[in-house]
Amino acid sequence: MKQLLLVRHAKSSWADFSVADFDRPLNERGKRDAPVMAARLLEKKIPIDLFVSSPAKRARKTAEIFCKSYGRDKDLIHFIDELYLAEPPVFFEVISRLPDAHKSIALFSHNNGITDFANQLTSARIDELPTCGIFAIKADIRSWKDFRNAPKEFWFTDYPKATEE
Numbered sequence: 001m002k003q004l005l006l007v008r009h010a011k012s013s014w015a016d017f018s019v020a021d022f023d024r025p026l027n028e029r030g031k032r033d034a035p036v037m038a039a040r041l042l043e044k045k046i047p048i049d050l051f052v053s054s055p056a057k058r059a060r061k062t063a064e065i066f067c068k069s070y071g072r073d074k075d076l077i078h079f080i081d082e083l084y085l086a087e088p089p090v091f092f093e094v095i096s097r098l099p100d101a102h103k104s105i106a107l108f109s110h111n112n113g114i115t116d117f118a119n120q121l122t123s124a125r126i127d128e129l130p131t132c133g134i135f136a137i138k139a140d141i142r143s144w145k146d147f148r149n150a151p152k153e154f155w156f157t158d159y160p161k162a163t164e165e
Contacts, residue, residue: 001103001138001139001140001141002103002104002105002138002139002141002142002144002147003046003047003103003104003105003136003137003138003139003155004095004104004105004107004136004137004138004139004147005041005046005048005104005105005106005107005134005135005136006107006109006114006117006118006129006134006135006136006137007037007062007063007066007106007107007108007109007132007133007134008108008109008110008111008114008115008129008130008131008132008133009026009030009054009056009058009059009061009062009108009109009110009131009132010026010029010030010031010033010034010037010058010061010062010065010131010132011026011027011029011030011033011131011132012024012025012026012027012030012058012131013025013026013027013030014027015027021056022056022057022084023056023057024056024057024058025057025058025061026058026061026062030058030061030062030131030132031065033131033132033160034061034062034065034066034132035065035068035069036160037066037132037134037158037159037160038065038066038069038070039069040158041066041134042069042070046104046136047103047104048066048070048104048105048106049101049102049103049104049105050076050078050098050099050102050104050105050106051063051066051067051072051076051077051078051105051106051108052077052078052079052080052083052094052098052105052106052107052108053077053078053079053080053083053107053108053109054079054080054081054083054084054085054086054108054109054110055079055080055081055083055084056084056085056110059083059084059108059109059110060077060079060108062108062132063077063106063108064077066106066108080094082094083107083108083109083110084109084110085110085113086109086110086113086114086117087113087116087117088113088116088117088120090113091107091109091113091114091117092117092147092148094107095107095144095147095148096144096145096147096148097144097145098144099144100142100143100144100145111128111129112128114129114135115127115128115129118135121137121152121154122137122152122153122154123154124154124157126157129157129159130159130160130161131159131160132159132160133157133158133159133160134156134157134158134159135157136154136155136156136157136158137152137153137154137155138152138153138155139151139152139153140152140153
C-alpha cells in the first residue's frame with residue numbers, strides 16, 4: 001500500500017504584478033499556513049518519505065516548509081519541472097516515475113490541475129483544493145508505475161481554514 005498526499009502550494013502574493021507567475025512568493029498567510037498544515041500531518045503521525053514539488057517559487061517554498069517541519073534537509077526535495085501548472089495526465093506520468101522505495105509521498109503543485117487530478121482518483125470530490133490544502137489517498141500498489149490503474153481509496157482532506165468552519 002502506498003500513500004499520496006497532494007498539497008496545493010500555500011497562499012501566494014499578488015503584491016507585485018511585475019513578478020512572473022513562476023516567481024511569485026508566498027504571502028504572510030501562506031508563510032503561516034504551511035507550518036500549521038505540516039504540524040497537523042505530524043500530529044496524525046503521517047509519514048512522508050519523499051517530497052516532490054513544482055519548481056515554482058510558491059510551491060518550492062511550501063515544500064521546503066513541510067520538509068523543515070519533518071526535520072528533513074530541503075536539498076532532498078525532488079523538483080520536477082512538469083509539475084508547474086500540470087494537468088492530470090502529467091501527474092499520472094510523474095507519479096509513475098517515482099522511486100518504489102518510498103511508501104508515502106507528498107506532491108506539491110498548483111490549481112486547477114491538482115484539484116482536477118484529485119477528482120479523478122476516487123469517488124471523493126472537491127470543488128477546489130484550497131491553498132495549502134491536502135488531499136490524501138491510499139493506493140493498493142507496490143510500484144508507483146501501477147498507480148494510474150490501481151484501486152485507490154480516499155484517505156482524508158484537510159486545509160488551513162478547516163478548523164475555523
